[in-house]
Amino acid sequence: MIDENLYKNFTIRSLILVFIILFIIGFLNYYFDPYGIYFDQALNQNKPLVNTHTRIHKTQKIYLNHYDCIFLGTSRVEGSLVFEKEDPFIKKYCPTYYNAGLSAANVLEIYHMLRLAIKYSKPKKIFYGIDLAQFNASRINLNDSSLNYFNKPFYTRITHLFSYDMLKDISKTIELSKKEQNFYDANGSWNIEQNYFIKFRGIDIYKIFLITEKAFYENFYHNFKFNTNNIDTWHYYIEIIQLIKNHKEIEFYLYINPYHVRLIEVEDLRIGSENLDYWKQRLVLETYKNLQMPIYDFSGYNNITTEEIQHTKEHLEFFYDPSHVKKIVGRYILEYILENKKRNDFGTKLDIHNIQEYLEHQREKQKRWREKHSKEIQELKDFLLNK
């Protein structure tokens, strides 16, 4: 017969030890904060692993801080809406701002980020950079546990104290922080000049374009569908529109991100030009119907997106790769939206009255561009189709 006291001691000791061990784990995760979620000015300033944990990092920033302006979208927004600390242009319109763009974000995530931003950050202006790839329903997982970051920010904050993955990443953070700088600045934009080209330094720009285009062909545009059995991406876009409609105190600006016209060739192969036109038409229709608001289109054929590329190791003027424009282009975007300052034919305000004419005009421009670049297009197609 075992003494009842032994069981009592066992119970009490196990509870105390569980408490102590979890406290130590929680303290280490809190103190080293590898994903930058507990401190704004963290003890360990350099946190390269934020790069691979942007969703949790950025949702916590939005949850905890008030910003005058918030930028929503994908990495195209993260990489283009980048401003110096005391830039008078951005200070004038957005004294405080946060770039909440998320790499490869889909429309479901953007909807949740928008909800989070409206609820906690209470911004005065929101800019949403829209992309076609955000609408690929076959890339969306409704059960993705990272959706908890958007919907349960406090829960995320507490439970991550006891995360084994975070604990493992402490040592990685200490090791990497000696070699690498933060990928993001304090406003959530890319520290791109310092980081992005480290891995591409000395590589032919033409090759960078081909690699990125192949990624779009094989990944972002693969199996492209606006809806599957479980999800309809238009439903979430309309939810976004409804949120905007219900928050008249916030100024909203919707725009289609610029990307290099070579990617339109990839879209043509994978999705079909009719779907691209349908997407733009419906975007404009849904937006105008509910908000009587235009969408600014910076994609398509214009003086920026048709920048010539060659076999060179020199950087291009406007593009890092066919998907990402440089910060100078980001500034052009905001200048047009906020000050109506247009650079040549870069950007068009679209509404239900001009969309049809605009699309026809784009087709003519496309025809002319294709005639001039037939060899380049053939090379691209051969590369994509592994010929």
Place this chain on the structure above:
Amino acid sequence: MLFNSFEFIFLFVPIVFFVYYLLVYLNYVRLSRIWLVISSLFFYSYWKLEYLPLILTSIIVNFLLGFLISNYQHKKIYLFLGIAFNLAILGYYKYYDFIAENINLFLEHKLPLLHLVLPLGISFFTFQQIAYLVDSYKGETKEYDFFGYCLFVTFFPQLIAGPIVHHKEMMPQFESKENLKINYKNISSGLFLFSIGLYKKVIIADSLGVIADFGYSNTQNISLIDAWLASLSYTLQVYFDFSGYSDMAVGLGRLFNINIVWNFDAPFKTENIQELWRKWHITLSRFLRDYIYIPLGGSKTSPLRNHFNLFITFLIGGIWHGAGWTYIIWGAMNGIGLIFHRVWRELGFEIKNKLLSIFINFLYFHIGAVFFRADTVQNAIDVLKGMVGLNQILLPEFLKNYLSNSSYKFVNLGSSILNNIHADYGLYLIFGLLVAFLGKSSKSLAEDFRPNYFYLLFTLFLFISSVINLLKVSKFLYFNF
């Protein structure tokens, strides 16, 4: 609420536990039971509040019918009404769409589909209450008050995924004054068992689920190795997932001095399918035996009729698990397996080699599990074809240097699971196999449990390693049944 969530482990259980014993200490015994009922209903409705009225209606109707059966004439009519009521609820929520789809397909009707979300644990609490009504009819239940009955149905450790318990097993325990005292032996072994279950679920089952989900997500032309990796991972996943849940249920019950019956007892170490089903989902097997097989005549009939009864019983077992042809085939396979085993035994055949028996037994169950997991019958056939090498034979890339040129006539490289899934998951598969075939069952571990430093460290290891991996929260597979 999930057992494997922070809010359950660090908020729900401690609060329910302390308030329960505080009420008992203050001599509010009746209130302490009501507290358990309210907590259990909160636990149930935490996920979806709209199904709370459903379970409450089910409880009230069954309690009233049980009362009528026990106290009035026309017992048969009330029993019939009760069973019909329970089956109607189950049929509406679980089987309507399946039946409508098949009517539409075969009879070219256009019945509308409802796409209802299955209420959590509906199959469990429905069967439990059917058993209660039948027991009442047989005069095997005593009079208990409404809250006592509510507690019997809703007691949170066994509400959502069983075990399916009998009224006579639970009610005396809830009524016992002895069970109102804090019992550290039960609490410490309860913590130990909960930790075992949590580890089985979070560390083993969820890791294996990664391989299984990857493999079953694209079964067309699945290669030999991938088919085996995916199917084995799933068979072990469902075992560790469900037996882990059952261990946690037993452990949680012990915190309140309630002994919940074991639902698993090392089923993969068994040598034949009959024995396996006595050790796999024990309380369902017991229910099917007592309330379907025996009323059909059981073994006291002609051999042919007996085999038919067995088949029907397992077919119903299959349908109970889900509305789909894959579950029906799975149930039928188990029924056929059991009939084959009976005939084999009756003819006096025997496999002398124990290891061979265990292997064949597992293999048969495993093939059935392919249907159990696959989304469609075609997917299951694809995986089975892959398992026998009728699709392509792809080997992992790392074998490139070891293959001669002539071998490429028969095999190729590029196993998609091995190329895409981290090698750690493969280790979980090996670990899972070792635990399932060589490890002690949780029941044996609980019997061996002593309050010493070894078990203290063991419990801490299981609990802490599971808790710090909880963020990969996933549902229990049996919640869907």
